[in-house]
Amino acid sequence: MSEQVHIDGLQYINWTRERFEKTRDAGLHCVHVTITYWENFRELVANVEQWNRHFLQHGDLIMPVRTAADVLEAKRQNKLGILFGLQNCSPMEDDLGLVQVLHDLGVRIMQLSYNNQSLLATGCYEDNDPGITRFGKQAITEMNRVGMVIDMSHSAERSTLEAIELSQRPIAITHANPTFFHDALRNKSDTVLKALAESGGILGCSLYPFHLKDGGDCTLDAFCQMIAQTVELMSIDQVAIGSDLCEGWGYETLEWMRSGRWTFAADFGEGTADNKSWPKQPEWFEGAQHFNNLAQGLAAVGFDGSEVNKIMGGNWLQFFEQSFTPMQAAG
């Protein structure tokens, strides 16, 4: 597939008709949307139902993406393709059979942990990372079988390296940056990025200010230079965009993302008590309407047209192509 597509490897938006239209009009053909953080299975189903209502009510603007081909179909129909993903494994509860059920409901990407220890893996804010759990090994095998991508964006280093090693299929880090660019617990070491690259995996570079050098003051040039350096570390086929764009939410949503039901105290995540709310986006990426600025920035640091297309969506499309269908031989 060499057709040019623009894909954002992660957004968490308070979707309205206006925001669907803005994102479609920005030239995006597919967005990986987060449908749960801490929800259990039944709560996930309620969120899927809400999305089904979006597809009915705004079917002129959006359509579900379940396969790579659906992205191209969305482009043909001038629609925004919506790809379901989970930022945590909580919706599969303690039940391995729910992996296939979630896949049947359209989920194509799932993080094994979100900041904290999960039943499967360790999160990036834990003090200790004992690696992939017994249940986690089973989940990886089952995700491989049904065609659900393992995403380690919010996971800790040892768990991430083990997931790369254990998974029979390439995995993703949908939204994070290298620590060489900005040293944060949520960003990824060279060791992780090299192992990811060697296993055929993919990195979506993030525009969430806490992942950027100089936060909201990061320049487009610095961001694109980081991508160039990451391409050297990995390859031109394995670096993409996962903007982590959050839009339209109040502080209470950020509280839910950070504290879920696991603490009664305030947890400030990447923020601080003094600076706890949503961070200010760089002015060259305040929303989906600025997605094309990235293409210009990439060209400005020396990528040619074909390379820009890969980073802007072609690499995700290629990765989706090999990731979402069931494996032929059952485990």
Next chain:
Amino acid sequence: MSEQVHIDGLQYINWTRERFEKTRDAGLHCVHVTITYWENFRELVANVEQWNRHFLQHGDLIMPVRTAADVLEAKRQNKLGILFGLQNCSPMEDDLGLVQVLHDLGVRIMQLSYNNQSLLATGCYEDNDPGITRFGKQAITEMNRVGMVIDMSHSAERSTLEAIELSQRPIAITHANPTFFHDALRNKSDTVLKALAESGGILGCSLYPFHLKDGGDCTLDAFCQMIAQTVELMSIDQVAIGSDLCEGWGYETLEWMRSGRWTFAADFGEGTADNKSWPKQPEWFEGAQHFNNLAQGLAAVGFDGSEVNKIMGGNWLQFFEQSFTPMQAAG
């Protein structure tokens, strides 16, 4: 589609590898299997998971049927196709959005009520039938939209007539007989069968002894004469088999089917306190291994080869073809 297929419009079997093999070897290409009676949504999901394990472990013998084309594919692969259905609407709880979720999980047929009053419709053992409820009207519209068949096998007369009238797509009575053959609350009046026929619906004739004249002593000739008379009342394209074959269960399963969680007392359903357990099947239909006896019996009462093929499966296939895909225009 004129290809010859054999389809049973309802079975409730305690499935094992041996029973899958027996049913496949009997020449059946598809069975509509009951996956829930009184279960709520989460319990249904657990049953779907069990079926997913069956598909993995016995993939050489069975495969899921989600479309009419899958039945033909099952035949080509010499496998038994498995079509999911619900005998009650309890898994959709009070939540209209679950209709599409159930469809996404493979459910293609759902009864609006099972013996008792449900949130949607009245069951055949209630004293009073006020007809389709407000929620029931919404459910019918949504089932029409997503492509889920309305089944009124265990519903009461007024509700059944209203469902036929309200549904924009033909409905099914997957497993019941005419009352002219055997007058039982579970069987259907000429009025219902004529309305069903006029609306393009379909009847699966039952071999459950409580639905038969003379019960387990009913003759194959009498059963096939009944079919001939029903074909005259409806049409040769609208009568099929829904054997209601139950196999491999103890009395406790029959108790669950009859009493669910709605009574602490024993409810004997079609049986009596003296005769409460599973009834004896006619010796010419003791199990799936006897499915072909029906073809011989139908030929013996005068149906030609093409007509026999329709009743044995062709009519179900035609009905599936028009029933399982979403409607083009959203309601």
